Amino acid sequence: MTQRLDERRPGGGIVLTNISKTFVTNTVLHDVSLTFRPGTVTGVLGENGAGKSTLFKVLAGIHEPDAGGRLEVDGVEAPLPLTPTSSAELGFAFVHQDLGLAGSLSVTENVFVGAMLRKHGLIDWKAQAAKVRELLGRLGVDVDPSTPVQELTQSEKAVVAIARAIYARGRASSALLVLDEPTANLTGAERDRLFDAMRAAAATGTAIAFCTHRLDEVLTATEQVIVLRDGRVVMDAPTSSISGEKELARHILGRDLDTYFPERTSRAVDGAAPILRVEDLTGAGVEGFSLEIRPGEIVGLTGLAGAGHDTVPDLILGAVPARRGTVKVDGRTIRASSPTTTTTAGIAVLPADRKRRSGIMSASIAENLTLASLRRFARRGLIDHRAERSSVVAAMEHFDVRPLGDPDRALQTLSGGNQQKVLIAKWASRDGVKCLILHEPTQGVDVGAKRTILEHVARMAADGVAILIVSSEHEELSHLCDRVLIMRGGELRREMRGSGAKQITEQCYVAA
Ligand SMILES: Nc1ncnc2c1ncn2[C@@H]1O[C@H](COP(=O)(O)OP(=O)(O)OP(=O)(O)O)[C@@H](O)[C@H]1O
Numbered sequence: 001m002t003q004r005l006d007e008r009r010p011g012g013g014i015v016l017t018n019i020s021k022t023f024v025t026n027t028v029l030h031d032v033s034l035t036f037r038p039g040t041v042t043g044v045l046g047e048n049g050a051g052k053s054t055l056f057k058v059l060a061g062i063h064e065p066d067a068g069g070r071l072e073v074d075g076v077e078a079p080l081p082l083t084p085t086s087s088a089e090l091g092f093a094f095v096h097q098d099l100g101l102a103g104s105l106s107v108t109e110n111v112f113v114g115a116m117l118r119k120h121g122l123i124d125w126k127a128q129a130a131k132v133r134e135l136l137g138r139l140g141v142d143v144d145p146s147t148p149v150q151e152l153t154q155s156e157k158a159v160v161a162i163a164r165a166i167y168a169r170g171r172a173s174s175a176l177l178v179l180d181e182p183t184a185n186l187t188g189a190e191r192d193r194l195f196d197a198m199r200a201a202a203a204t205g206t207a208i209a210f211c212t213h214r215l216d217e218v219l220t221a222t223e224q225v226i227v228l229r230d231g232r233v234v235m236d237a238p239t240s241s242i243s244g245e246k247e248l249a250r251h252i253l254g255r256d257l258d259t260y261f262p263e264r265t266s267r268a269v270d271g272a273a274p275i276l277r278v279e280d281l282t283g284a285g286v287e288g289f290s291l292e293i294r295p296g297e298i299v300g301l302t303g304l305a306g307a308g309h310d311t312v313p314d315l316i317l318g319a320v321p322a323r324r325g326t327v328k329v330d331g332r333t334i335r336a337s338s339p340t341t342t343t344t345a346g347i348a349v350l351p352a353d354r355k356r357r358s359g360i361m362s363a364s365i366a367e368n369l370t371l372a373s374l375r376r377f378a379r380r381g382l383i384d385h386r387a388e389r390s391s392v393v394a395a396m397e398h399f400d401v402r403p404l405g406d407p408d409r410a411l412q413t414l415s416g417g418n419q420q421k422v423l424i425a426k427w428a429s430r431d432g433v434k435c436l437i438l439h440e441p442t443q444g445v446d447v448g449a450k451r452t453i454l455e456h457v458a459r460m461a462a463d464g465v466a467i468l469i470v471s472s473e474h475e476e477l478s479h480l481c482d483r484v485l486i487m488r489g490g491e492l493r494r495e496m497r498g499s500g501a502k503q504i505t506e507q508c509y510v511a512a
Contacts, residue, residue: 012075013037013207014059014092014176019069021054021231023413026403028054029065029231036176036207038074041198043218043239044211046228047252047446048417049402052211055228056178060094061087073175091175093165097184097416097444099157101164103150108132110149111164135163138204139197154305155190158182159197166201177201178209183217184443187304187472195221213417213446215245227251253448260447261479262455266462268297268482273331275466276316276347276435281325284311287490289325293435293466298457300477301470303487309470310352312487313439317342317349329434346434348427350441352470358423359411366392366407369426395425399452417445421453428456435466442476454480 014036021029029051036042046052057063059071061082071078073090082090101110108128132145141159149157161182166174179198183191198221202208210222218225218239225242227235235251242248249257274292281289286308293299303309314320316327318341326333327342334345342349351357359368369392392407399421401414411419420443427436438457442450458480461467471477477484486494 012072015070015072017070017072019055019058019071020066021051021058021063022066027066027231029058032069032228032231032233034226034233034236036209037224038175038205038207039202040224041202041208041210041222042224042226043222044209044226044228045213045215045218045248045252048421048444048449049415050228050252051231052228053180053415054231056094056180056209056211058082059087059092059176059178060084088168092178093168093174093176094178095158095161095165095180095182097181099161099182101149101157101161104148106146106148107136107143107152107160108145110160111135111145111167113164132163135167136160139163139200140193141197153190154186155193155197158186158194162197162201166204166206174206176207176209178211180211181213181444182210183212183214184440187474190305191217213444213450215248215447218248219245229254249447252446257447257451260451261476262451262458264298264458264461264480266296268294268461272296275330276468277326277328277331278316279326279328281312281315281322281327283315283322283324284320285490286311286315286487289315289492291468291485291492293468295464295466296461297483298461298467298469298481300481300484301468301487302472302474302477302484305472307487308490309485309487310439313349313351313437313468313470316347316437319351346432347437348430348433348435349437350423350427350439352439352443359419359426361412361419362410364408364410365396365401365414365422368411368422369395369407369429371426391429395429396422399425399428399456400449401425417449420445421449424453424456428460433460433465435468436460437468437470439470440472441469442471442473450476 017033019029019032020027032055044052054063058065059082061084064081069080071080078086078090108125111132112128129145136143136159139159139162141156143152143156149160152160162177166177183194186194198208198210212218219242222239225235225237225239225248226233227248229252246256272294274294276291276293278289278291289312291299301309301312311320315322328334329345329347332345334341366389370388389407393405396404396407401418401421411422414422424441427433441457442453445453454476457467457469469477469481482497484496485492486496
């Protein structure tokens with residue numbers, strides 16, 4: 001492999017020819033041919049389940065492609081299938097959405113994990129710190145290498161993850177850096193810093209594959225766009241030739257999407273008693289948080305990273321203990337000390353951490369969908385499996401969970417966005433939900449699915465459910481919410497109502 005690397009022709013890039021991948025009988029990549037060019041940021045787009053992650057897993061040596069495909073790196077053929085080791089030797093580096101950093105360890109420890117620099121057998125902390133400063137400096141970030149990663153901003157964390165990925169094994173740069181939705185939960189200024197780091201990495205000759213569902217980002221941060229649909233490349237064009245988001249959405253979905261957000265047809269009734277009343281909730285960095293939501297009302301909660309809004313759902317749910325404060329549903333105080341009591345009282349919470357907290361990845365779609373509502377299908381002490389089945393199929397159809405018609409598939413075999421659709425459907429189809437708290441509900445979902453999810457949220461509100469959306473997507477909040485609350489430093493700082501809520505921008509967080 002090393003000899004082959006020496007033979008590389010700089011500038012050739014990563015050329016994939018006729019890459020296909022079949023899981024048992026399901027072919028999810030069909031003869032994919034494309035090039036990732038050195039020094040170029042290429043946006044890789046596609047609806048949920050289009051095959052993006054599968055393609056990257058082939059390049060990471062996790063999935064074995066079908067026979068017949070070819071891979072060239074800078075003019076040299078790389079034998080397929082790759083293994084994780086041969087992928088790393090080719091200089092392929094990957095940063096996933098969760099970044100994979102250890103929060104309690106320092107920046108240096110995270111960057112050098114598994115490959116500490118040594119001098120006379122001892123870890124050379126001084127040399128490591130100097131190296132980390134240099135690497136981060138090249139990516140435009142200046143942080144003290146001894147800082148625990150949990151104290152960094154979101155964009156700084158992302159840059160540390162990038163530094164670790166591209167400079168692993170002492171490389172000066174990597175051939176290909178794949179960034180899989182690294183901007184989820186980042187607000188505007190933070191996102192811009194990450195884009196600067198991305199450009200700095202590209203300037204060293206690295207080819208960058210940037211995967212995102214945010215179309216505005218594609219237009220600002222990429223030079224080339226590749227769209228996959230049903231495992232096939234349906235667009236491969238310079239970003240400068242694309243007229244706008246609508247054109248991108250058409251290629252992604254294979255149809256026109258007139259509006260990205262649903263119209264609200266109902267509003268909360270003035271004067272109705274609140275369903276959810278939170279008073280003086282305090283704990284885990286949140287101070288004196290109070291909130292009332294009436295039936296049919298949609299309230300947004302947001303702020304810059306670390307403002308405290310991220311912790312509020314867990315405090316209400318009781319998953320994080322509060323030092324003081326009360327939570328009432330329909331006027332009755334619930335002991336917010338356990339998620340079970342909160343759920344029984346009629347509060348449903350969709351946590352942001354899909355993999356670990358929201359669903360059971362090894363269980364089937366059907367099990368995940370009906371777990372929260374098995375009682376609905378009980379007939380004289382027995383479960384009516386036929387009714388359960390048809391309800392699952394209807395929910396899958398409604399939320400366009402793909403592949404359709406296979407409710408027995410394990411949740412973990414679905415693409416990330418399709419997992420999210422299942423988990424939203426789980427709460428949306430549950431009886432007895434009076435208050436729904438959604439934390440980053442549209443993370444990882446494509447433009448079409450986003451509309452479907454928000455439409456359903458609006459419909460639940462129309463049915464009288466009180467809804468709290470905790471989100472970093474200000475556009476989503478401004479279209480859907482009756483009121484948007486902005487937190488800063490653990491406290492509620494500002495409330496924007498009515499037409500004011502429609503005008504929420506990034507600037508509002510900063511000024512809160
Ligand atoms: N291990 C697996 N076993 C069976 N099918 C799989 C497996 N992994 C992925 N798939 C299927 O491959 C298809 C492509 O999934 P993939 O995760 O590549 O989509 P994606 O474009 O990354 O979607 P998203 O935007 O939702 O992340 C999906 O239909 C998915 O169900």
